[in-house]
Amino acid sequence: xxxxxxxxxxxxxxxxxxxxxxxxxxxxxxxxxxxxxxxxxxxxxxxxxxxxxxxxxxxxxxxxxxxxxxxxxxxxxxxxxxxxxxxxxxxxxxxxxxxxxxxxxxxxxxxxxxxxxxxxxxxxxxxxxxxxxxxxxxxxxxxxxxxxxxxxxxxxxxxxxxxxxxxxxxxxxxxxxxxxxxxxxxxxxxxxxxxxxxxxxxxxxxxxxxxxxxxxxxx
Amino acid sequence: xxxxxxxxxxxxxxxxxxxxxxxxxxxxxxxxxxxxxxxxxxxxxxxxxxxxxxxxxxxxxxxxxxxxxxxxxxxxxxxxxxxxxxxxxxxxxxxxxxxxxxxxxxxxxxxxxxxxxxxxxxxxxxxxxxxxxxxxxxxxxxxxxxxxxxxxxxxxxxxxxxxxxxxxxxxxxxxxxxxxxxxxxxxxxxxxxxxxxxxxxxxxxxxxxxxxxxxxxxx
DNA sequence: GTCGCCGATTCTGTCTACAATCTGCCCAAC
DNA sequence: GTTGGGCAGATTGTAGACAGAATCGGCGAC
Numbered sequence: 001x002x003x004x005x006x007x008x009x010x011x012x013x014x015x016x017x018x019x020x021x022x023x024x025x026x027x028x029x030x031x032x033x034x035x036x037x038x039x040x041x042x043x044x045x046x047x048x049x050x051x052x053x054x055x056x057x058x059x060x061x062x063x064x065x066x067x068x069x070x071x072x073x074x075x076x077x078x079x080x081x082x083x084x085x086x087x088x089x090x091x092x093x094x095x096x097x098x099x100x101x102x103x104x105x106x107x108x109x110x111x112x113x114x115x116x117x118x119x120x121x122x123x124x125x126x127x128x129x130x131x132x133x134x135x136x137x138x139x140x141x142x143x144x145x146x147x148x149x150x151x152x153x154x155x156x157x158x159x160x161x162x163x164x165x166x167x168x169x170x171x172x173x174x175x176x177x178x179x180x181x182x183x184x185x186x187x188x189x190x191x192x193x194x195x196x197x198x199x200x201x202x203x204x205x206x207x208x209x210x211x212x213x214x215x216x217x218x219x
Numbered sequence: 220x221x222x223x224x225x226x227x228x229x230x231x232x233x234x235x236x237x238x239x240x241x242x243x244x245x246x247x248x249x250x251x252x253x254x255x256x257x258x259x260x261x262x263x264x265x266x267x268x269x270x271x272x273x274x275x276x277x278x279x280x281x282x283x284x285x286x287x288x289x290x291x292x293x294x295x296x297x298x299x300x301x302x303x304x305x306x307x308x309x310x311x312x313x314x315x316x317x318x319x320x321x322x323x324x325x326x327x328x329x330x331x332x333x334x335x336x337x338x339x340x341x342x343x344x345x346x347x348x349x350x351x352x353x354x355x356x357x358x359x360x361x362x363x364x365x366x367x368x369x370x371x372x373x374x375x376x377x378x379x380x381x382x383x384x385x386x387x388x389x390x391x392x393x394x395x396x397x398x399x400x401x402x403x404x405x406x407x408x409x410x411x412x413x414x415x416x417x418x419x420x421x422x423x424x425x426x427x428x429x430x431x432x433x434x435x436x437x438x
Numbered sequence: 439g440t441c442g443c444c445g446a447t448t449c450t451g452t453c454t455a456c457a458a459t460c461t462g463c464c465c466a467a468c
Numbered sequence: 469g470t471t472g473g474g475c476a477g478a479t480t481g482t483a484g485a486c487a488g489a490a491t492c493g494g495c496g497a498c
Contacts, residue, residue, distance in 0.1 A: 049483055086372070152308075234451080234452085270451095291459090292480065
């Protein structure tokens with residue numbers, strides 16, 4: 001229906017789309033931390049009803065991306081350094097679990113994929129392509145999660161990742177950081193490729209401990 | 220306003236109260252798994268507007284207690300055995316973290332409290348008071364979390380606990396289960412009392428592994 | 439000059455009504 | 469007897485309006 005004007009998407013996005021749009025805006029930094037999110041404004045900006053905005057904000061509050069103060073509205077949740085460290089500690093526990101499962105379950109085809117990823121990773125660092133390197137790292141993290149098939153852990157990790165992406169990002173472009181981090185990532189890859197769960201756990205633990213220290217040093 | 224009839228709570232409960240009420244109904248088993256939750260029905264049952272019910276259902280969906288199918292309503296989320304095991308695996312990782320922190324941070328007063336709890340626990344098992352024992356276990360878990368001061372982990376653990384409470388409960392009343400579980404819990408207590416993080420981690424891990432096995436055996 | 443009170447404004451919380459969608463049933467056609 | 473279309477009821481999704489709480493400004497008192 002409404003065939004005539006569908007191309008322009010005259011009808012506002014449904015709640016799910018709206019939630020995704022606001023989430024992206026927060027994660028991508030278009031909305032600054034602690035910025036107030038006024039329902040009427042968002043309603044106008046995204047062309048949705050206020051009820052839809054409201055629903056989306058509740059959803060995002062559940063995801064930990066938005067703070068809701070009763071009768072005082074919503075704002076973008078600011079993640080403090082202490083909180084970022086807490087998140088990394090939790091991630092450590094969960095990613096250890098995922099990496100162990102991934103190491104157990106990896107298939108030959110996936111071993112080949114990981115071997116290729118290993119090369120790409122090293123090539124990106126050698127070429128000084130920090131952005132590409134950062135992307136490959138994320139890809140690695142995500143693939144390990146997928147291989148684990150652990151829906152519960154994956155869900156939580158994705159939420160935590162969205163919350164801490166800003167700190168993550170800041171760290172990635174510290175001079176010298178890539179050199180340290182690439183060794184740790186390769187260690188993770190090698191453990192999973194070798195199907196050695198115990199080694200994978202150790203490698204993940206070492207890596208996230210290193211990230212925590214680096215974050216602390218950064219202040 | 221409406222002073223006259225306030226005692227009867229003529230005005231429906233605010234959304235927060237309503238959410239808590241529905242959450243309790245789900246966790247306590249008043250609503251069966253997979254039961255449909257029809258907005259109009261809940262609205263009548265709890266004396267709230269449909270909009271309030273709707274908001275509450277979204278919130279609970281975020282907490283993983285309710286499944287929402289677009290245009291097809293909400294139902295109580297059923298946690299399968301596989302999922303319950305996944306949840307326990309995640310809980311293992313997080314509770315290890317909390318127990319380690321708790322062991323590091325415990326104060327003399329809290330050591331005394333835990334020593335008392337240890338006695339009560341053993342007394343309840345000796346007396347065959349399964350319900351009391353179950354309650355003390357939960358108290359122990361909760362105190363360890365609180366001692367950890369790890370807000371991120373605590374938040375996630377509370378959500379997971381609400382989801383899996385049904386399986387937990389079923390297990391607790393298996394004959395012979397208390398005898399096994401009490402030893403594991405005492406080991407956890409002893410490790411924390413001794414301020415030995417490493418031992419606490421091991422004790423938690425052993426305990427949850429044992430719970431997973433028992434759940435599997437139960438089918 | 440500063441503090442506290444009071445009103446206007448802004449924004450959120452809630453409700454009711456309406457539109458869109460889905461489900462199940464009935465009936466006709468093969 | 470079975471299958472497909474379509475109608476009716478039930479249920480969710482959306483919109484708009486109203487009421488209540490919080491904030492900010494000015495005004496008066498000390």
